[in-house]
Amino acid sequence: MNEPADIGPGDEIPTWTMPFVDPARMRTMAAILRDPYPVHWDRDGNAALGLPGRVINQGPLNLGYIVNMLLAWAGPSCVRRLTVSFGRPVLDGDHVTAGGRVTSIADIDGERRATCDVWLDRDGEHVVTGTAVVALGAR
Amino acid sequence: MGDVIGLSEAQLHALVGHRFSGGRYRIEHWENWLLTDCTGREPLPDRLVHPIVLFHVPILGVGTSITELFALGGVAGAGSVGLEGYDWEYFGPLVEDVEYRMEGGIVAANRVTDETGRVVDKMAFEITLFDETDRMAARITNRWVLRR
Numbered sequence: 001m002n003e004p005a006d007i008g009p010g011d012e013i014p015t016w017t018m019p020f021v022d023p024a025r026m027r028t029m030a031a032i033l034r035d036p037y038p039v040h041w042d043r044d045g046n047a048a049l050g051l052p053g054r055v056i057n058q059g060p061l062n063l064g065y066i067v068n069m070l071l072a073w074a075g076p077s078c079v080r081r082l083t084v085s086f087g088r089p090v091l092d093g094d095h096v097t098a099g100g101r102v103t104s105i106a107d108i109d110g111e112r113r114a115t116c117d118v119w120l121d122r123d124g125e126h127v128v129t130g131t132a133v134v135a136l137g138a139r
Numbered sequence: 140m141g142d143v144i145g146l147s148e149a150q151l152h153a154l155v156g157h158r159f160s161g162g163r164y165r166i167e168h169w170e171n172w173l174l175t176d177c178t179g180r181e182p183l184p185d186r187l188v189h190p191i192v193l194f195h196v197p198i199l200g201v202g203t204s205i206t207e208l209f210a211l212g213g214v215a216g217a218g219s220v221g222l223e224g225y226d227w228e229y230f231g232p233l234v235e236d237v238e239y240r241m242e243g244g245i246v247a248a249n250r251v252t253d254e255t256g257r258v259v260d261k262m263a264f265e266i267t268l269f270d271e272t273d274r275m276a277a278r279i280t281n282r283w284v285l286r287r
Contacts, residue, residue: 064178
């Protein structure tokens with residue numbers, strides 16, 4: 001990454017791509033979360049939702065792709081705040097890409113922080129949007 | 140407009156102020172490893188936990204569960220719950236093998252008509268995590284949409 005002093009409003013965050021949303025990972029995730037909601041593993045049940053034969057990725061995993069982009073850009077302990085809204089569901093087999101852009105820089109609590117617009121795209125459409133506050137130089 | 144069943148509007152509003160029992164949770168290495176792997180990246184260094192741990196750890200640590208939250212909202216079944224949004228704040232690094240204390244409750248519940256004309260309920264809960272020195276480590280506010 002650039003040095004923190006070199007980062008400013010308008011800078012793009014290098015994208016992070018999940019080329020194939022894996023249904024096996026959804027099943028593992030459901031177990032970790034103790035999440036009984038069948039939309040993540042019951043393909044037949046999702047026919048009633050207009051998604052026959054498909055399963056829906058967990059929201060935290062969709063956010064996780066955005067977080068992975070931030071961690072790769074600014075270091076493993078950089079995240080200070082995530083504020084996100086979820087749009088359309090991400091499904092098994094989808095190819096999604098996380099992106100972001102710095103909107104402002106401020107010195108807070110002794111560290112330089114970037115506020116960034118962030119998003120997750122599928123086929124050019126935002127499926128998650130939000131704001132992240134990231135500490136620069138927090139490796 | 141769809142029928143709204145399960146909770147009256149008064150019952151829905153009465154959820155605000157509901158407090159979870161509170162409790163503690165220790166994030167173990169295996170759990171963090173699997174969670175991080177599910178996101179498609181390598182484990183983080185120095186026992187750091189992946190930031191998306193702030194979905195399930197507060198829910199379980201505060202003494203509730205996804206199942207109980209669904210029941211509180213009076214919903215069940217495929218398509219009955221949607222994620223509206225999260226607001227997660229990190230006041231310090233979250234790491235494995237530390238016992239975090241948690242407290243929280245339901246902070247908003249209201250009935251609205253969405254852009255399609257369907258009546259839906261919205262519920263938000265807030266949970267705060269404290270580290271072993273009782274300093275705030277993180278705070279989450281999750282907003283769910285409940286469809287009847």
